[in-house]
Amino acid sequence: MIESTLPPxxxxxxxxxxxxxxxxxxxxxxxxxxxxxxxxxxxxxRLLEAALACFVRKGIAATSxxxxxxxxxxxxxxxxxxxxxxxxxxxxxxxxxxxxVFAALRExxxxxxxxxxxxxxxxxxxxxxxxxxxxxLPPLWVREVLCEGGxxxxxxxxxxxxxxxxxxxxxxxEAQAKGRINPDLDPRLLMVSLVGLTLxxxxxxxxxxxxxxxxxxxxxxxxxxTLSLLDRGLELDREK
Numbered sequence: 001m002i003e004s005t006l007p008p009x010x011x012x013x014x015x016x017x018x019x020x021x022x023x024x025x026x027x028x029x030x031x032x033x034x035x036x037x038x039x040x041x042x043x044x045x046r047l048l049e050a051a052l053a054c055f056v057r058k059g060i061a062a063t064s065x066x067x068x069x070x071x072x073x074x075x076x077x078x079x080x081x082x083x084x085x086x087x088x089x090x091x092x093x094x095x096x097x098x099x100x101v102f103a104a105l106r107e108x109x110x111x112x113x114x115x116x117x118x119x120x121x122x123x124x125x126x127x128x129x130x131x132x133x134x135x136x137l138p139p140l141w142v143r144e145v146l147c148e149g150g151x152x153x154x155x156x157x158x159x160x161x162x163x164x165x166x167x168x169x170x171x172x173x174e175a176q177a178k179g180r181i182n183p184d185l186d187p188r189l190l191m192v193s194l195v196g197l198t199l200x201x202x203x204x205x206x207x208x209x210x211x212x213x214x215x216x217x218x219x220x221x222x223x224x225x226t227l228s229l230l231d232r233g234l235e236l237d238r239e240k
Contacts, residue, residue, distance in 0.1 A: 043074075043082075044082055046072055047068070047072050047074070047078075047079060047082060047083070047089075048089075048092060048093055048096055048097055049072075049097075050068050050069075050071040050072035051063070051068045051071075051089055051090075051093050052093055052097050052136060052140075053071055053136070054067050054068050054071050055090075055093065055140060055144070056136045056139055056140045056143075059143055059144070059151075060090060060144055060150075060151035060152070061149070061151060063086075064086070065079050065080070065085075065086055065089070068089070090151070094152075094155060098140075098152075098155070099159065099160075101130055101134055101137060102160050102163065102164060103163075104126075104130075105123075105126040105127070105130060105164065106163055106164055106167075108122045108126060109122050109123060109126070109164075109167075109168065114171075114174075114175070116171065116172065116175045116180055116181060116234075117231075119168065119171055120194065120227070120230055120234075121227060123168065123194055123198070124194070124197075124198055124223055124226050124227055124230075125223060127198040127199060127202070128198070128202075128219045128220075128222070128223050131199075131202040131219065132219065137199075138199055138200075138202040138203030139203055140152070141199060141203065142200075142203045165191045165195070168191050168194075169187045169188045169190070169191045170187075172185075172187035172190050172191070173187040181234045182233065182234055185233075185234065190234075193230075194230075197226045197229070197230070198226065201222055202219075
């Protein structure tokens with residue numbers, strides 16, 4: 001017989017029955033309503049697209065976070081949760097929606113090398129592709145870059161300008177020095193003319209189509225017209 005090791009006078013503790021049910025776990029705390037548990041990429045994209053739509057329709061300065069929240073069908077508090085304030089939201093729209101458009105335009109132009117005809121054709125066709133895929137760009141550009149006080153003018157000077165128009169103007173100057181394009185042209189104004197013959201017609205399409213009853217003029221027609229006009233004016237050297 002095994003001797004008890006309990007101290008004198010102590011009562012033994014009854015063993016836990018095998019059939020005794022385990023203690024229930026405390027219910028998990030519910031998360032606060034309206035606050036997402038983690039970033040949702042789909043919702044984040046929807047908020048950026050709503051912001052962009054408001055910027056195009058009302059202008060960046062005139063758009064409030066409440067406007068954007070209403071456009072997206074969410075509360076202003078949710079916008080604050082994802083982006084903080086309007087300045088941070090605007091920076092995200094630029095980084096995620098605007099700059100990638102110009103980056104996609106720049107890549108094919110870099111591959112054109114010294115072929116000025118290919119460079120110009122690539123720019124004209126590239127603008128057409130951009131307008132078809134992102135019809136919001138021309139009106140946003142006119143409102144926020146060309147108009148005095150536009151919120152994206154510094155973006156043009158600081159980031160887009162060195163990457164696209166200044167790069168192309170430099171290529172034109174090099175070609176002109178080699179006698180490949182009309183010596184009477186100014187390479188800088190040539191870039192201005194390119195923008196004027198591509199982005200502006202896209203922005204003003206609702207006006208000139210109605211004015212000339214020209215619904216039949218699609219961008220392919222505009223592109224061919226523009227290239228033919230430039231080809232004559234540039235007197236491009238087509239070495240064989």
